[in-house]
Amino acid sequence: MEDTVTAFGRELPHRPGYLNTASIGVPPLCASAAVAEVVRRWAEADTAPADFDADVETARAGFAAITGVPVGDVAQGATASGLIGPLAASVPDGTRVLVAAGEFSSVTRPFAAQAHRGVRVTEAPLEELAAQAGGHDLVAVSAVQSADGRLADLGALRAARERHGVRLLLDVTQAAGWLPLRDARADAVVGAGYKWLLGPRGTAWLAQRPSWVEGPPGGQRWPEVVRHGAGWYGARDRWGGGLYTPDPPARPGPAGAEEAPVWIAHAGSAVTVPWLASLDPAALRAHCAGLADDLRERLGMAPTGSAIVSVRADGAAGKLAAAGIRAAVRDGAARLSFHLANTPDDVDLAVRALRS
DSSP: OOSEEEETTEEEEOOTTBOBTTTSOOOOHHHHHHHHHHHHHHHTTOOOGGGGHHHHHHHHHHHHHHHTOOGGGEEEESOHHHHHHHHHHHSOTTOEEEEETTOOHHHHHHHHTTGGGTOEEEEEOGGGHHHHGGGOSEEEEESBOTTTOOBOOHHHHHHHHHHHOOEEEEEOTTTTTTSOOTTOOOSEEEEESSSTTOOOTTOEEEEEOTHHHHOSTTOOOOOOOOOTTOOGGGBTTTTTGGGGOSSOOBOSSGGGGOOOOOHHHHHHHHHHHHHHHHSOHHHHHHHHHHHHHHHHHHTTOOOOSOSEEEEOOTTHHHHHHHTTOBOEEETTEEEEEOOTTOOHHHHHHHHHHHHO
16 A cells, blocks of 8 residues: 555554544554455355454453453443443333433433333533532443543542442443543443444444442442343353353353354454554553644644544535545534544644635
């Protein structure tokens, strides 16, 4: 590939003006090559299901490292909402769930679907979640808001959890891969792999900590989570008798009741997620948020330290599209996102387009 950029020791394709990692990430060349190799082997009848186990476990360990949780607490799946669903279905009747106004619906809908059991979902401004947490049983929030890149105050939310005994569920889909998260200290952490973790669509992970059931300090014990999608992959003997037994011995932890993985997707995530986990989190954020804050400064906006920039100006999306810049439109604003395949040249392109 002629137009590439090297970031943190890996070569990535550089399409000038691609500012849409918040929708779909751009993988390093070695990751797309790994997926292409698996597809080649599949096309030549040279694969077997057990061949993918190592990739599944490598990607799982990478997510555990990024989020700072024991790997035994991590279950894999295909989507964030699919992993949140069993948690929502298992909360006690009448649970009071606090979410940010405008929160991404993969976080909110699984709980809203439990309204028939008296589960109530209440919205509050993002900056007020910690202050209002005491009147609820669970705070469910994205660490970085999808629509505009605003950052949740994780320190204040952790303090509210300790003070009030309220559980905390974090969606890190728009954060893992650029924002330091190893001190999240939440009761559950979920994230999809196809954005900032640079994997193919079809990988996601849930870190369910013991405190989800046992409760944080001062909290009440909750029922064990019923994994309605439990399948053969969670059995201890998945390549033996566990395939044909209705209740085979399960692997320990949340992985014991997970669905089967999307094999080819894990071939890519097994390359990207451990690599991102190995990087200095502060340096990773400095690269991504640094480019975004440079754009903000040049547009007369205050810095935020987020890798996502929301530009709410008349005609912004049209100007970007006319200049060949790939971005998104969310909540009526142009959303630009900066990651490892981006350079200062991309900032220059966006500034020129938006000032035109």
